[in-house]
Amino acid sequence: MAAAQPAQRGSEAVAGGPQALMSVRGLGIRFKTSHGVWQATRKIDFDIAPGERVGIVGESGCGKTITGLSILRLLPNNLAGLDGSIHFDGTDLASCSTREMRAIRGRRIAMIFQEPMSALDPVFTVGHQIAETLRVHTGVTKEEARERTLDMLRRVGIASPERRIDDYPHQLSGGMRQRVMIAAALICGPQLLIADEPTTALDVTVQAQILELLRDLSETSNTALMLITHDLGVVAETCTRMITMYAGEVIEDAAVDDALVRPLHPYTSGLLRSLPHLSPRHGKLPSIPGRVPSIMDMPNGCRFKARCAHAVAGCEMEQALLDAGNGRKVRCWRFRELDLPGALQHAATAPIAAMVASP
Amino acid sequence: MTPQAADSAIVSVRDLQVGFQTTDRRAIVKAVDGVSFDVRRGETFGIIGESGSGKTTIGRALVFLLKPSGGAILHNGLDPLAMPRQQFQNHRRDYQIIFQDPNAALNPRMTILSSVLEPLELARAGSKAERLQRAHEAMDRVGLPQDLGERYPHQLSGGQKQRVVIARALTLRPKLIVCDEVVAALDMSIRGDVLNLFAELQRDLGLTYVFITHDLAVVSHISERIAVMYLGRFVELGPTEKVSERPLHPYTQALLSAEPRPLPSTMRGNNRIVLQGEIPSPIDPPSGCRFRTRCQYAQAVCAEKTPDWRELMPDHWVACHFADRPNFSPS
Numbered sequence: 001m002a003a004a005q006p007a008q009r010g011s012e013a014v015a016g017g018p019q020a021l022m023s024v025r026g027l028g029i030r031f032k033t034s035h036g037v038w039q040a041t042r043k044i045d046f047d048i049a050p051g052e053r054v055g056i057v058g059e060s061g062c063g064k065t066i067t068g069l070s071i072l073r074l075l076p077n078n079l080a081g082l083d084g085s086i087h088f089d090g091t092d093l094a095s096c097s098t099r100e101m102r103a104i105r106g107r108r109i110a111m112i113f114q115e116p117m118s119a120l121d122p123v124f125t126v127g128h129q130i131a132e133t134l135r136v137h138t139g140v141t142k143e144e145a146r147e148r149t150l151d152m153l154r155r156v157g158i159a160s161p162e163r164r165i166d167d168y169p170h171q172l173s174g175g176m177r178q179r180v181m182i183a184a185a186l187i188c189g190p191q192l193l194i195a196d197e198p199t200t201a202l203d204v205t206v207q208a209q210i211l212e213l214l215r216d217l218s219e220t221s222n223t224a225l226m227l228i229t230h231d232l233g234v235v236a237e238t239c240t241r242m243i244t245m246y247a248g249e250v251i252e253d254a255a256v257d258d259a260l261v262r263p264l265h266p267y268t269s270g271l272l273r274s275l276p277h278l279s280p281r282h283g284k285l286p287s288i289p290g291r292v293p294s295i296m297d298m299p300n301g302c303r304f305k306a307r308c309a310h311a312v313a314g315c316e317m318e319q320a321l322l323d324a325g326n327g328r329k330v331r332c333w334r335f336r337e338l339d340l341p342g343a344l345q346h347a348a349t350a351p352i353a354a355m356v357a358s359p
Numbered sequence: 360m361t362p363q364a365a366d367s368a369i370v371s372v373r374d375l376q377v378g379f380q381t382t383d384r385r386a387i388v389k390a391v392d393g394v395s396f397d398v399r400r401g402e403t404f405g406i407i408g409e410s411g412s413g414k415t416t417i418g419r420a421l422v423f424l425l426k427p428s429g430g431a432i433l434h435n436g437l438d439p440l441a442m443p444r445q446q447f448q449n450h451r452r453d454y455q456i457i458f459q460d461p462n463a464a465l466n467p468r469m470t471i472l473s474s475v476l477e478p479l480e481l482a483r484a485g486s487k488a489e490r491l492q493r494a495h496e497a498m499d500r501v502g503l504p505q506d507l508g509e510r511y512p513h514q515l516s517g518g519q520k521q522r523v524v525i526a527r528a529l530t531l532r533p534k535l536i537v538c539d540e541v542v543a544a545l546d547m548s549i550r551g552d553v554l555n556l557f558a559e560l561q562r563d564l565g566l567t568y569v570f571i572t573h574d575l576a577v578v579s580h581i582s583e584r585i586a587v588m589y590l591g592r593f594v595e596l597g598p599t600e601k602v603s604e605r606p607l608h609p610y611t612q613a614l615l616s617a618e619p620r621p622l623p624s625t626m627r628g629n630n631r632i633v634l635q636g637e638i639p640s641p642i643d644p645p646s647g648c649r650f651r652t653r654c655q656y657a658q659a660v661c662a663e664k665t666p667d668w669r670e671l672m673p674d675h676w677v678a679c680h681f682a683d684r685p686n687f688s689p690s
Contacts, residue, residue: 060546176637203573203638208634209633232621236622260622260623271547274548275621285555286551
């Protein structure tokens with residue numbers, strides 16, 4: 001391990017400051033399957049401050065969705081165990097009672113999903129579904145609930161909400177359905193909104209509208225946003241901090257701009273380099289060789305080492321999420337000696353980047 | 360008769376129309392409504408558009424999986440629909456298509472090798488040994504180890520499955536492949552590999568691609584020319600550098616500016632055009648210019664008159680009344 005600097009601490013020592021809205025520590029999720037118990041994620045540590053917008057990025061199977069679901073304890077029946085703690089505003093969500101959880105879910109922490117059509121009930125009007133959340137949690141009158149639903153629909157940018165409130169989900173377009181989902185999620189004024197790939201099913205022009213809406217709502221109402229996505233562009237446009245996951249672990253946690261300009265983990269750097277946005281046109285795209293290790297057969301130590309160009313003897317040692325200063329963390333013991341390329345190295349030759357850079 | 364096609368054109372499309380009847384049989388949805396273009400031999404022709412723009416319909420029509428309701432599609436100057444049945448079947452081998460989801464394209468109960476062999480068997484190409492040889496060559500070509508042939512699709516990763524589908528399309532040695540969202544279902548780190556493979560195959564085998572996608576970064580990386588589609592029509596067509604750096608149509612400009620960029624905030628700029636609303640229904644498209652309902656520059660004339668398809672700059676076409684006005688593009 002690199003020189004013992006006083007600032008360098010193990011992951012356990014990095015406690016959530018008094019300002020954290022949510023502190024996740026040592027979160028691990030295990031599932032029972034016919035092949036034994038699988039460890040889907042482990043040692044997940046991160047904090048979210050009030051009003052902060054954090055992106056959780058990674059490829060399919062890295063555990064980002066299950067991490068989001070575990071915060072709301074929306075986990076499948078074959079759960080074998082939930083390790084660690086999720087401290088949210090004084091309550092440990094990993095160990096609190098079902099009743100306590102129910103009071104938090106939908107009211108103080110809300111979630112929206114990728115496919116609004118499967119999250120909305122086709123036999124109820126959208127107004128009914130938005131107001132339901134409010135009535136369950138606050139017991140306001142029907143009239144007041146309708147009034148506040150109309151107001152919320154207006155805030156999420158639905159034109160003539162008086163007409164739309166009595167529509168059924170199938171009468172709305174994809175973008176409008178996602179606005180309805182956001183309205184339902186925010187109607188109780190939650191402190192944290194978890195959005196799992198909220199724009200993946202939408203067209204790029206509609207995606208831009210929804211991302212702008214999420215950013216604005218988070219800013220005006222000081223709602224923290226945990227945005228789960230595979231799209232680094234979406235994170236760059238929406239979030240202030242980026243947490244990268246790989247094979248069930250957090251491997252990097254940094255301010256978005258820092259992570260994009262100078263990634264500290266070889267995987268983050270590899271992901272950035274593989275994006276066509278940042279590569280010269282028609283040139284060969286850099287890629288990460290190999291594939292993600294199987295959940296049934298995770299290697300010891302660094303889980304990325306088999307695909308890593310910088311792997312050396314020592315990488316098979318257990319890797320801690322190290323403090324890299326300036327609030328950055330990285331799960332790579334070599335981070336001080338590596339100088340990894342980020343988005344900027346390529347931007348000069350990149351077609352789209354060049355267009356935007358010129359004012 | 361059919362119009363003249365340029366010599367270099369492997370595919371010539373003239374005033375293509377493809378309509379579908381709605382389920383209540385009351386209306387016709389014109390998914391593609393009057394599109395003309397040539398695909399040049401050996402190039403990658405990108406078609407970009409949002410859902411409902413008609414890009415997939417064009418792709419299917421190009422290989423005659425759908426019958427055009429109007430206009431003409433010529434392959435190498437010939438009209439395949441005018442060919443006798445047997446000749447048409449033989450002709451089709453040269454024009455292949457690959458779809459987005461390899462899971463849906465591969466039969467889960469067939470081994471990888473039998474999937475790759477199937478087109479050769481249907482075409483009764485060569486002897487059994489020759490077919491096997493060609494299937495192995497194709498797998499080799501896309502970087503799949505031969506022992507994978509004995510496996511089933513569920514035992515492969517997403518990237519490997521897409522390679523199988525590519526190998527299968529290659530077995531009949533096509534001249535052109537329509538690629539419909541072929542990397543959309545793949546993870547970022549594998550996407551580059553598959554795009555590199557497409558480029559390598561093109562170089563080595565002289566293939567022509569029609570690359571259909573909603574992903575701007577992908578299409579501008581791989582294509583020589585890009586067509587931008589909106590509600591059944593092309594709004595712009597030109598060399599990739601021109602379309603992606605100096606777009607002429609307001610829709611292209613909006614599309615480019617809406618693309619989320621993985622760049623630090625200092626490099627992203629603030630010149631985003633956020634379009635209002637969503638793409639209108641193709642059952643009842645707006646009169647005149649179809650984009651006018653969402654266009655920030657729309658004038659009265661845009662509702663009255665359909666804009667001409669004009670070659671405003673060499674090889675760079677656009678359908679907009681105002682595309683040649685100075686100060687038109689947003690600064």
